[in-house]
Amino acid sequence: MARIGTHDGKFHTDEVLACFFLRSLEQYKNAPVIRSRNPEVLETCDIVVDVGGVYDPKKLKFDHHQREFNETMKSLGTLDFDTKLSSAGLVYNHFGREVIASLLKLDSTQSPVIDVLYAKMYENFVHAVDAIDNGIEQFDGPPRYKLSSTLNSRVGNLNPAWNQEDANPETQFDKAMKVVGREFTEQLSYLFHSFLPARQLVLDAIENREKNHISGKIVVFANGSCPWKEHLLEIEAEQKLQDKGLTYAVFGDKGGSWRVQAIPVDANSTFENRAPLPEAWRGFRDEKLSDIVGVPDCVFVHISGFIGGHKTREGAIQMAEKALILLGLWSPRA
Known part of the structure; x- marks a missing residue:
């Protein structure tokens, strides 16, 4: 043995x-x-x-x-x-x-x-x-708080204390x-x-992005609950797609409506992103927002511009397209 x-x-x-x-x-x-x-x-x-x-x-x-x-x-x-x-x-x-x-x-x-x-x-x-x-050390300087339970501490605590016999x-x-x-x-x-299944869904969405919108800058996910940020950024780097200008992600939510979210600068960021939705849309909802955007059935745009909502998939893609045009990132005549 x-x-x-x-x-x-x-x-x-x-x-x-x-x-x-x-x-x-x-x-x-x-x-x-x-x-x-x-x-x-x-x-x-x-x-x-x-x-x-x-x-x-x-x-x-x-x-x-x-x-x-x-x-x-x-x-x-x-x-x-x-x-x-x-x-x-x-x-x-x-x-x-x-x-x-x-x-x-x-x-x-x-x-x-x-x-x-x-x-x-x-x-x-x-x-x-x-x-x-x-x-x-994980970081420079003193920690702001103590973590009393980590893998290291859970293993360490199985050793006997200084005043206990190692029986x-x-x-x-x-x-x-x-x-x-x-x-x-x-x-x-x-x-x-x-x-891994989420990674495959994101890979499929990136590969099909031009089928969902001619700009190729809008990534549409078939499964709205799929965690996409880390996968998208990793696949983009692996396939050297940084010059393709991926800007917005469109996905469904559990309530049946759809979201358009600005792609973040890194996987841990929410509010720091590549192209926040236009400032003129931020903080508005429903009919007022729909009038401003020029697309019916808009739901909201967050005050920071990192995300917005629409009642339908097609409407969310339209919001993303309008944002690209307003921000000068794409033109339908290009």
Whole structure:
């Protein structure tokens, strides 16, 4: 039976996550985790993480504490992240695609789906573990408030307090693996079952944008509840569409009406966007707004201009078209 080696004593999120990754794979699924700093004990293990002073993937040794170690996902040619890796990042770098395929019960690690999930799970989950373990602060200066519950704290709290006896360290380490495993798996499941289908809807909308409006600047989504901002900006960058001038998104809401929203400058922005709806429309509603816009059945335009509403899909597209013309971003004679 294969054996996984890591250090004993206080455990940290990085080696706990690294061991979870390995235990997710067929070749290590029943492997006991041997926790020791004794070189002779570690030599009996088939793979060693976060201890031993050696990084050598050919020998299945994944420590990052040695003075000369400076590997990142970027330096290893994997992803464009410059953060120094912990044992979690090292194991993810070499086994992450297999881990994802195994957890999702997919047949192959070689597919665009795996590539997207591999990159997103590093960005959204593993990257923070690497950064925290290497002492990299998330922001400069003192924090404005305290976060009492994070993945790191949930793992750390499973270690005994300074005045408690470590009666059953292996049981606590197993509990920690279950904590990180559950959170990693839940986030991966969300990406696979919700994030990726949304990405496909956004990709389809971008590809069909000229069918919905001749300008090609209005992106119309078939499913109004689809989260689109992050996907649109990523796909735009991947396909080098920045010069196409994507300006407005049109989508339905749960009440049956439609929205026209200015595309934001980044995925986390709401009010800072590429082209707010015209100032003359802002803060008006219903008939008054319809008279100003020149399109019947308008519903509202937010006072900031980031979003407006119409009773129909076609009307929302008309609002977007009128905005493009008024702002000098498109002409029907162009």
